[in-house]
Amino acid sequence: MEHKLYVNSSPHIKDVAKTSNIMFDVIIALIPATIISIYLYSYMAAIIIGVTVLSSVLFETLYNLLTKQKQTVGDFSAVVTGLLLALTLPPAASSIWLGVVGSLVAIIIVKMIFGGLGQNIFNPAIAARVFLTVAFSSQMTTWLSPGADAISTATPLALASNGIVTSNIDLFLGNIPGCIGETSALALLLGFGWLLIRKVIKLDITLTYLLTVVVFSFIIGADPLFHLLSGGLLLGAIFMATDYSTSPMTRNGKIIFGFGLGIITMSIRVYGNLPEGVSFAILFMNVLVPLIDRYTIPKSFGGVKKKNA
């Protein structure tokens, strides 16, 4: 009775965590923001989101087919990228093709060429958004006030640089002009709660980032709540800055990362001539992640402090 036995290194059991489950949880966490955006901008938002997600998935599938690699779309990470990218586009018709171009940049150039999930240096959605902002600046800044009679207008941050104030309640609920998914803080916080409950992310990065912004605002005498609630900060701090492959791995690293994000975001907002600092801050800090990781390697239990690896 000789049976073939499996022989492998321990451990011989695994808990249920799987990459696709994690990505699925992120998608669930983005559902409130998605619903609100469709409510605010009706079918236009739905079309933009649908097209962007589909093209992200398609590009990843095609890339894998053409380069004869194992198909990876099953891990849902392309859906997450597409969804995040769509939520950072303005709610105008031009965003439909912006979404396709953005997906191409995000999936092919930023993610797959670097080696795919886990290997990319930049957050694909953010990098694509920055690319679009630079290349198609007029289309990327066509803001509409939510509602049936959507009219072209400026975002609260742009207004603020002209001294016009928007109410924080409107900011919280999303009743303000902005990108499709950046507008409702409430929806984003619901998603944050889900990510925390499901242990997809920890508090470290998001909390340090937001706290730094609040403290910075206090110091310069600005309204902290206004800065917290406007300009994609929450979307960035909750969903983009916490992206695994483009953020540090240790706790100390995460705190340094969040702090840097806060400082850069506020510096760009206050001293730069751009009203929007979140995307640039995240891209800039993404570059520093390998360095941060290297200098925050912890001391092993019972070991001596190690110099950089």
Next chain:
Amino acid sequence: MKQYKYFRGGVKAPHYKNTENVETTVMPIPDLIEIPMLHHIGAPCDPLVKPGDEILVGQKIGDSDKYISAPVHTGVSGKVKKINNVLFPNGETVKSVLIESDKKQELHPSIKPPVINSKKDFIAAIRESGLVGLGGAGFPTHVKLNPPEGIKIEYLLINGAECEPYITSDYRESIENSWNIISGINIIMEYLEIDKVIIGIEDNKPKAVEVLTGIAKTSDKIDIMPLKSKYPQGAEKMLIYSLTGKVVPAGKLPLDVGVIVLNVASVAFIASYIKTGMPLTKKRITIDGGAVKQPANIEVFVGTYIKEAISFAGGFKEVPKKILMGGPMMGVSQFNLDSPILKQNNAILAFNEKQSKMPEQTACIKCGRCVSVCPMNLMPVYFDIFNESGDADQLSKLDVLSCIECGSCSFVCPASRYLVQSIRNGKLLVRARGSK
């Protein structure tokens, strides 16, 4: 007494303690047993018998003159059939003595209670008993008890934290053999002049906590500390930290910080050896896993074949696809069912097809889960990367040798990376390079 400290990291492993209420049954003497010459960490023994020799119960059949080693004895009487070779799962070939039992079980004349007049005698007696760490690692106990010059032993810690899933042999030991545990503790306290003893046991075993609390009440030098049940609570360094707050420095032994850790079964064995002089030839083990018909706790002779132990316990209900010596987190998967049971085995698990297959590896997503669960505060993800690139320098800088191979990192990895496998290989790379 409340838990003193909580170690970082760790995972919530499932319990699967299906056998916790199954009383131990004694397996009858098998016709053939095969006793390997290596059950421990250290040098293998040389056989002291040759084919054709008649041997008696308790007779020493293997020994070594190396310090880190422990002699091997037979639990059955009979005739030596052959000096064989067994292939260990790590690829090592070890000599073994194949014995045909005559079922007479006549005692060898050397078996009498050891005469002990000093600490030295005591440690020598423990060496003669063949005792090795029964919790799984199999480190020779006499080495553990012998402190280097100038070190005073402050604590004796009793490890009852059986944190591996499935295994209940120590739990059954605590309940069925509590009297020997008390006398073992007292004997060690007396001979080694230790006056602080702490029994650590996980709080998910209330019955054992109750029994051991009873033991602790017999002396004001003995305390019991229920521990939060978290894997790997029973790992030596984690246990020491939880019970005393002491941190064993990398590359050192518990003795270096004045601590001795013994497993409940080891302590109970010491008591019975001092009373009878009968060396370590039997072992209580848990038989479980999806492929076995009747999960059980059984007492077997060291050297019994796995397949016979399982068939005594009730046999298979499904085709076994993986055979483990030890628990699922740290156990060793066997090549076949003909491996003999070793002294430090505490469980044999037979898994069915579904339990046996580990998921395919996918790309690491840099989620950091492996980092946050590592009880040794290491960065398993980098071990994987640098093992792949063969970078021994980085592996050594990142302290790969400190890894206790607890498996927590692989257990949680959403990409199912074979981290422990990479780590083992990485350790070989570092050792081959010959630096520390």
